[in-house]
Amino acid sequence: MDGSIANDAKTLDVPAVMAEMGRRAKAAAAELAYAPASARDAALRAAAEAIETREAEILAANAKDMDFGREKGLSEAMMDRLLLTAPRVAAMAQGLREVAAQEDPVGRVLEEWTRPNGLHFRKVATPLGVIGVIYESRPNVTADAGGLCLKSGNAAILRGGSESFHSAGAIHACLQEGLRAAGLPADAIQRVPTRDRAAVGEMLTMQGAIDVIIPRGGKGLVGRVQAEARVPVFAHLEGICHVYADAAADPEKARRVILNAKTRRTGICGSAECLLMHRGYAAGQGAATVAMLIDAGVEVRGDAAVQALDPRVVPATDADWGREFLDMIIAAKVVDDVDGAIAHIQRYGSQHTEAVLTEDDAVAERFFARLDSAILLRNASTQFADGGEFGFGAEIGIATGKMHARGPVGAKQLTSFKYLVEGDGTTRP
Amino acid sequence: MDGSIANDAKTLDVPAVMAEMGRRAKAAAAELAYAPASARDAALRAAAEAIETREAEILAANAKDMDFGREKGLSEAMMDRLLLTAPRVAAMAQGLREVAAQEDPVGRVLEEWTRPNGLHFRKVATPLGVIGVIYESRPNVTADAGGLCLKSGNAAILRGGSESFHSAGAIHACLQEGLRAAGLPADAIQRVPTRDRAAVGEMLTMQGAIDVIIPRGGKGLVGRVQAEARVPVFAHLEGICHVYADAAADPEKARRVILNAKTRRTGICGSAECLLMHRGYAAGQGAATVAMLIDAGVEVRGDAAVQALDPRVVPATDADWGREFLDMIIAAKVVDDVDGAIAHIQRYGSQHTEAVLTEDDAVAERFFARLDSAILLRNASTQFADGGEFGFGAEIGIATGKMHARGPVGAKQLTSFKYLVEGDGTTRP
Numbered sequence: 037m038d039g040s041i042a043n044d045a046k047t048l049d050v051p052a053v054m055a056e057m058g059r060r061a062k063a064a065a066a067e068l069a070y071a072p073a074s075a076r077d078a079a080l081r082a083a084a085e086a087i088e089t090r091e092a093e094i095l096a097a098n099a100k101d102m103d104f105g106r107e108k109g110l111s112e113a114m115m116d117r118l119l120l121t122a123p124r125v126a127a128m129a130q131g132l133r134e135v136a137a138q139e140d141p142v143g144r145v146l147e148e149w150t151r152p153n154g155l156h157f158r159k160v161a162t163p164l165g166v167i168g169v170i171y172e173s174r175p176n177v178t179a180d181a182g183g184l185c186l187k188s189g190n191a192a193i194l195r196g197g198s199e200s201f202h203s204a205g206a207i208h209a210c211l212q213e214g215l216r217a218a219g220l221p222a223d224a225i226q227r228v229p230t231r232d233r234a235a236v237g238e239m240l241t242m243q244g245a246i247d248v249i250i251p252r253g254g255k256g257l258v259g260r261v262q263a264e265a266r267v268p269v270f271a272h273l274e275g276i277c278h279v280y281a282d283a284a285a286d287p288e289k290a291r292r293v294i295l296n297a298k299t300r301r302t303g304i305c306g307s308a309e310c311l312l313m314h315r316g317y318a319a320g321q322g323a324a325t326v327a328m329l330i331d332a333g334v335e336v337r338g339d340a341a342v343q344a345l346d347p348r349v350v351p352a353t354d355a356d357w358g359r360e361f362l363d364m365i366i367a368a369k370v371v372d373d374v375d376g377a378i379a380h381i382q383r384y385g386s387q388h389t390e391a392v393l394t395e396d397d398a399v400a401e402r403f404f405a406r407l408d409s410a411i412l413l414r415n416a417s418t419q420f421a422d423g424g425e426f427g428f429g430a431e432i433g434i435a436t437g438k439m440h441a442r443g444p445v446g447a448k449q450l451t452s453f454k455y456l457v458e459g460d461g462t463t464r465p
Numbered sequence: 466m467d468g469s470i471a472n473d474a475k476t477l478d479v480p481a482v483m484a485e486m487g488r489r490a491k492a493a494a495a496e497l498a499y500a501p502a503s504a505r506d507a508a509l510r511a512a513a514e515a516i517e518t519r520e521a522e523i524l525a526a527n528a529k530d531m532d533f534g535r536e537k538g539l540s541e542a543m544m545d546r547l548l549l550t551a552p553r554v555a556a557m558a559q560g561l562r563e564v565a566a567q568e569d570p571v572g573r574v575l576e577e578w579t580r581p582n583g584l585h586f587r588k589v590a591t592p593l594g595v596i597g598v599i600y601e602s603r604p605n606v607t608a609d610a611g612g613l614c615l616k617s618g619n620a621a622i623l624r625g626g627s628e629s630f631h632s633a634g635a636i637h638a639c640l641q642e643g644l645r646a647a648g649l650p651a652d653a654i655q656r657v658p659t660r661d662r663a664a665v666g667e668m669l670t671m672q673g674a675i676d677v678i679i680p681r682g683g684k685g686l687v688g689r690v691q692a693e694a695r696v697p698v699f700a701h702l703e704g705i706c707h708v709y710a711d712a713a714a715d716p717e718k719a720r721r722v723i724l725n726a727k728t729r730r731t732g733i734c735g736s737a738e739c740l741l742m743h744r745g746y747a748a749g750q751g752a753a754t755v756a757m758l759i760d761a762g763v764e765v766r767g768d769a770a771v772q773a774l775d776p777r778v779v780p781a782t783d784a785d786w787g788r789e790f791l792d793m794i795i796a797a798k799v800v801d802d803v804d805g806a807i808a809h810i811q812r813y814g815s816q817h818t819e820a821v822l823t824e825d826d827a828v829a830e831r832f833f834a835r836l837d838s839a840i841l842l843r844n845a846s847t848q849f850a851d852g853g854e855f856g857f858g859a860e861i862g863i864a865t866g867k868m869h870a871r872g873p874v875g876a877k878q879l880t881s882f883k884y885l886v887e888g889d890g891t892t893r894p
Binding site: 414 | 498499548565578580584586591593594676677697713715717718720724725726729776811829833834835837838839840841842843844845846848849851854855856867868869871872881882883884885886887888889890892893
């Protein structure tokens with residue numbers, strides 16, 4: 037269904053191809069696990085250089101993908117995501133160099149202690165092993181995800197969207213060139229060589245070969261991965277982020293944060309989708325807040341109390357609570373107090389990111405203690421839900437599960453650990 | 466099939482019962498998540514007291530289980546595991562008090578930093594949520610596992626073996642008495658009220674309600690759980706622990722550690738199942754080492770080189786490598802060097818625990834770097850693979866997966882985290 041590319045023939049034995057990729061990835065991961073940071077970083081820098089050197093090649097591959105996208109009738113937004121330009125190629129190379137410059141996440145001593153019997157314990161960070169990344173049309177994910185996996189000593193199996201097939205191939209060639217230049221196995225970053233979707237199904241069930249799957253894309257992709265995967269998944273399905281303006285909010289700070297949380301960028305998972313106002317806040321500041329949003333071009337869908345604040349408010353329906361608009365739309369509701377806000381978020385939230393706007397420490401503490409979203413903010417915009425903004429450098433995604441990785445997933449979060457214990461002929465009584 | 470207990474009627478709607486338990490567990494978990502440590506610890510101490518007060522009741526319940534076990538024709542080892550005595554009951558109560566005395570694992574600030582824009586970040590430990598524990602005949606697991614889950618702020622759903630049905634019920638009643646005494650929801654520790662095995666199948670697929678499953682028992686149980694669970698599992702299937710005696714081993718320390726690793730207790734997962742000897746070690750110390758083991762009553766199953774060391778060595782077959790004997794038997798092999806040992810362990814190990822015996826730092830470093838078992842020891846016995854020996858206090862099990870929890874799983878390892886971020890009207894540019 038995805039076109040008639042030569043290496044995409046339906047005769048390809050996808051399960052066999054994937055099994056072989058899995059074996060190679062495991063072998064490469066075993067080597068990477070003890071490769072020095074200097075080699076991994078050298079590979080990242082060499083890959084960056086290759087991307088710059090082969091810019092023309094990458095852009096030519098991308099032109100083929102753009103033609104294919106046009107034929108397929110992709111939306112303008114999709115075509116923009118697919119498009120590579122000289123500055124976008126340069127940004128990919130720069131991203132790899134920044135990852136190379138990060139501290140080595142592998143081998144960090146996470147804890148260290150000595151027992152009364154003299155045994156000395158170290159808990160040391162290790163790579164996870166093999167990471168499968170399944171993404172959609174943005175070709176730069178090839179470089180970003182491949183780079184972060186390599187930085188953290190993991191082998192990667194990348195499966196990009198069919199639209200970016202040629203672009204991803206050209207970028208992947210640069211990553212492998214970097215690996216070879218640094219004396220590391222090229223199999224450390226492999227790319228699924230077919231557009232056949234059966235490959236995704238294989239990846240989701242390769243328990244022996246893939247240690248974790250990271251889906252990068254829309255709700256359709258993530259939902260399928262979460263439902264079908266037998267391999268652990270780091271992901272978030274939706275970012276239904278709430279902002280609660282408390283009675284004790286500073287009005288000026290509150291308006292600033294609310295506007296930023298909703299409008300800075302509406303298409304990212306950290307954008308606010310629902311505004312909850314304490315009735316005290318609504319009485320004093322509600323009208324000005326709602327007017328500010330509407331004047332900025334936001335459609336406000338409110339409950340009866342919010343509708344009473346401004347005639348331009350659209351009545352909210354039940355479907356608007358817990359909805360990820362990813363657009364210039366916000367649901368808005370008046371609640372009695374912080375507990376009302378907490379109850380609403382527990383019912384409709386997606387455990388991604390929520391903000392409380394208040395000068396009252398007790399309210400902030402209650403909000404922080406009773407909610408279990410991956411990220412909780414006080415007097416700051418939900419748009420900070422981002423690995424770069426956390427200071428993690430690049431991120432491979434944001435996770436909302438409770439296991440292993442949560443919040444922005446950077447190179448550090450792509451590690452496991454082992455215990456190294458030293459004695460002196462020590463036996464257990 | 467498991468008897469004719471009144472509350473075990475086959476007419477019980479197991480899926481409905483389990484779904485209701487899941488709902489109650491989630492509600493209890495939400496309350497526990499912000500219950501103060503003082504309340505959780507008070508509940509643990511009150512449960513300990515209830516166990517002591519109700520000793521006679523617990524022993525009477527256990528007597529019923531012992532009758533059932535005798536009828537069923539359980540082995541002597543199984544009967545001993547099932548048996549409760551006054552000292553064993555006292556030990557359970559003591560265990561709960563020790564867990565109560567541990568540092569609070571919830572709310573620990575795991576990391577803390579400030580960004581240039583003034584945003585202050587805290588990464589704070591949170592409970593995982595709801596933990597399902599599936600175990601076999603040892604009734605004390607009810608108290609140990611329930612206590613550790615409570616300590617770490619998690620709700621527990623306990624499913625004990627059918628043999629220990631009455632004992633577990635009596636102990637569980639004490640745990641709930643403790644919860645009530647401390648003003649915590651009794652649903653924080655629930656017990657599956659039926660022997661019907663369908664309950665296990667339900668638990669393994671309750672993704673929305675159970676956050677992690679911990680199986681405690683033999684390979685049959687753990688294998689089934691790992692194969693069928695859709696919920697994450699903390700477990701180890703086998704403890705195939707290796708000891709490598711290097712050419713640079715101190716002979717006296719080496720013999721002491723080898724004897725302890727194999728013979729201190731043979732039935733635990735940390736007991737050594739395979740001895741690998743550098744040919745230099747074998748030449749100098751091999752005969753004495755093998756004789757020591759055989760004299761201690763160990764059957765040594767060796768390759769040709771080991772057979773040459775002592776006429777009493779039994780020839781090893783292919784099935785003896787990577788085998789968990791859990792008995793006074795050890796497989797033994799001569800290897801060329803540390804890389805030979807590493808290759809053997811990578812092929813046959815279970816990523817549980819391995820020890821290297823050497824005075825050569827470079828050899829130890831290579832062994833530590835190239836193997837990825839949860840626990841690697843130098844000059845110390847594999848029998849230290851135990852949460853108590855690590856200083857974790859009680860353990861709920863040992864995990865060999867790479868996700869989230871690895872090695873001994875104590876109260877700290879039963880936590881997740883969230884990010885708490887504080888600003889001052891901070892918006893993202």
